Amino acid sequence: MVALTKDEADDLPDKNIAKDFYAKYEPREVLGRGVSSTVRRCIEKESGKEYAAKIIDISGDAEDFQGLSVRDATLREIEVLKLVAGHSYI
Numbered sequence: 146m147v148a149l150t151k152d153e154a155d156d157l158p159d160k161n162i163a164k165d166f167y168a169k170y171e172p173r174e175v176l177g178r179g180v181s182s183t184v185r186r187c188i189e190k191e192s193g194k195e196y197a198a199k200i201i202d203i204s205g206d207a208e209d210f211q212g213l214s215v216r217d218a219t220l221r222e223i224e225v226l227k228l229v230a231g232h233s234y235i
């Protein structure tokens with residue numbers, strides 16, 4: 146998983162910052178939105194496999210919950226998701 150900054154205009158990851166993402170994935174339609182995120186269907190170019198990519202703007206310094214910045218809360222979420230990766234319900 147990668148944390149990307151998003152392009153404000155269309156909620157897509159910034160094309161200059163997220164070059165690795167665009168090299169590997171083709172972003173498609175919006176699946177849903179969270180408080181500070183947009184989730185898009187993406188296709189892995191090499192395999193054609195579908196993924197849901199959660200796009201979060203971590204560039205600001207606004208506080209999220211429990212006094213954490215959006216960036217720190219996002220990094221914590223990534224760590225938690227790594228712990229549960231591969232579980233049959235995830």
Ligand SMILES: Nc1ncnc2c1ncn2[C@@H]1O[C@H](COP(=O)(O)OP(=O)(O)OP(=O)(O)O)[C@@H](O)[C@H]1O
Binds near residue numbers: 180182199
């Ligand atoms: N794997 C997925 N497949 C399809 N849709 C998804 C997937 N993950 C998220 N979504 C959609 O995107 C929305 C936002 O997802 P997200 O994970 O950001 O939810 P959230 O944790 O409630 O958001 P936040 O904590 O940022 O408010 C979900 O409500 C859902 O509609």
